[in-house]
Amino acid sequence: MDNIPAGGIAGTGVAVIGAAVVGCGGISATHLAALRALEGEGVRIVSLYDTKPGRVEGRRAEYGGEAAASLEAILDDPRVQTVHILTPHALHAGMVRAALDAGKYVLCEKPLATSTDDLDELARLDPDNRRVCCVFQNRYNPATQRAKAMIDGGELGEIASLKGMLTWKRGAAYYADDWHGTLSLEGGGVLINQAIHTLDLMLYLGGPLRSLKASVTVDLLEGVVEVEENAHIVMRYADNKTGLFFASNSNGADEPPEITIMGERGWLLLRGDRLCLRDGSGERLLVDARVAPTVGKAVYGNSHVTQIHDFYRCVSEGRPFAIGVKEASPAVRAVLAAYGSSRAGSWVSLDK
Ligand SMILES: NC(=O)c1ccc[n+]([C@@H]2O[C@H](COP(=O)([O-])OP(=O)(O)OC[C@H]3O[C@@H](n4cnc5c(N)ncnc54)[C@H](O)[C@@H]3O)[C@@H](O)[C@H]2O)c1
Known part of the structure; x- marks a missing residue:
């Protein structure tokens, strides 16, 4: 697997891409392990948030990062460029929208939304796959x-x-x-x-x-x-x-x-x-x-890490995501x- 180029986000002055994880349940271990593998390759884990603080502490103990006080705190944090949304399905679309409003790149677990209205709106907000990527590993x-x-x-x-x-x-x-x-x-x-x-x-x-x-x-x-x-x-x-x-x-x-x-x-x-x-x-x-x-x-298949690394390559090089x-x-x-x-x-x- 190719590594992403060390060097943050091309043409933006961001030297290291800061990642935040929202939802620290089962699948977060897979995302955090993939992020850890990218440390030293221009990506770092900045913060984690879950409505159950014990879950944040469990993941921080293994993967590092700070505990964020809320989703809003993550979205206001200029050190964060990418947000992994790993929460219950019906929360995805609203969280993706909020992250887009805050200018973040989003990697959202499946399903991207639970209604066709939300899919339509997200398509309007990111018509060319440059901001939102959905996990279908x-x-x-x-x-x-x-x-x-x-x-x-x-x-x-x-x-x-x-x-x-x-x-x-x-x-x-x-x-x-x-x-x-x-x-x-x-x-x-x-x-x-x-x-x-x-x-x-x-x-x-x-x-x-x-x-x-x-x-x-x-x-x-x-x-x-x-x-x-x-x-x-x-x-x-x-x-x-x-x-x-x-x-x-x-x-x-x-x-x-x-x-x-x-x-x-x-x-x-x-x-x-x-x-x-x-x-x-x-x-x-x-x-x-x-x-x-x-x-x-x-x-779950073996390709989560492949897709997450591809997401970071696209962010780094300013290329559209394959699964927007x-x-x-x-x-x-x-x-x-x-x-x-x-x-x-x-x-x-x-x-x-
Ligand atoms: N791609 C795959 O193969 C794969 C595999 C498993 C799960 N998933 C997906 O990942 C997502 C999460 O699944 P999971 O298995 O980790 O579930 P989980 O129940 O283990 O974790 C979800 C977490 O979200 C937290 N949460 C709930 N509301 C929140 C809020 N408002 N803000 C922040 N955190 C909140 C919960 O406290 C919980 O810790 C789902 O969309 C699921 O379908 C994908």
């Missing part, structure tokens, strides 16, 4: 990149269909905190939280959707959570391909997410960060990049359309 997986190059290069011929599947285990204990399982803060269940990465890859690899029909249910955790545990979606892509998607939090374990891309000259089988090609001559392994991440769960508002929005719009379709029991079109 699995786009950076070597197996994903190889699949994308083969599809775009025409190696599979015409693609007729894609199938995606995520089957993980999230029991009552996972939902026992103050935001998971609530519509007001999580904004949905398996689709908007766990399966959104796989859905994003279905769109990254397959292109935009025209319409979808979905059904979502609460099953094992009926009466415990407000959000869906299981979902299936049938999709029509804009170019008439079909797509089938299944997501579940009711499995007995976390299995690697799977995507099958069915082309006229062969099928690609993506399973986590492993890619096989199946064609007339059998099945061949093309990529096996499965490496246990040093921080975080294996099923425009790229981060289609998966969220598909999830929200799936919820609408399930409520209405009918197809929903996705015009943008």
Whole structure:
């Protein structure tokens, strides 16, 4: 992996990029470890904030940085150029807006927003991907990149269909905190939280959707959570391909997410960060990049660090982010359309 150039932000007089982390829960360890790896490369951790001060202290003890008194204090701090937003889903859009108003660069965890109005507004605020980047780290997986190059290069011929599947285990204990399982803060269940990465890859690899029909249910955790545990979606892509998607939090374990891309000259089988090609001559392994991440769960994928380092390279060099508002929005719009379709029991079109 290339290191970012030591030298802060080109053309601004900022010699060292100051980073702040908002939300010091589970995923913050992955972000902070990536930031630590960039110390000495023109990036430093300035401050951390969480409404639960004990979480800040826990992370500071391991990764350093100051405890900030509030989000506002971070946004007022001239030493901070970048803000990592790692909070419950429904808080993301408002925090991104506030950070943009304060002139910061933003790296926001998925989903970027929980409503189409917020996606529209963020697109207006950062139309050219120069301020907001959203984490969809699995786009950076070597197996994903190889699949994308083969599809775009025409190696599979015409693609007729894609199938995606995520089957993980999230029991009552996972939902026992103050935001998971609530519509007001999580904004949905398996689709908007766990399966959104796989859905994003279905769109990254397959292109935009025209319409979808979905059904979502609460099953094992009926009466415990407000959000869906299981979902299936049938999709029509804009170019008439079909797509089938299944997501579940009711499995007995976390299995690697799977995507099958069915082309006229062969099928690609993506399973986590492993890619096989199946064609007339059998099945061949093309990529096996499965490496246990040093921080975080294996099923999150290995590419958080790659994306975070890419974010800092873009900030440093004044280049647009690969996953800005425009790229981060289609998966969220598909999830929200799936919820609408399930409520209405009918197809929903996705015009943008
Ligand atoms: N990309 C991935 O693979 C991946 C993996 C896990 C989580 N995530 C995402 O990261 C985000 C956080 O998830 P998590 O697992 O760390 O959750 P978490 O519950 O462990 O942490 C969230 C933290 O935000 C804090 N918080 C709540 N309200 C706040 C506020 N107003 N200001 C500051 N802090 C506040 C909470 O106290 C908590 O410590 C979510 O968007 C989640 O979907 C992404």
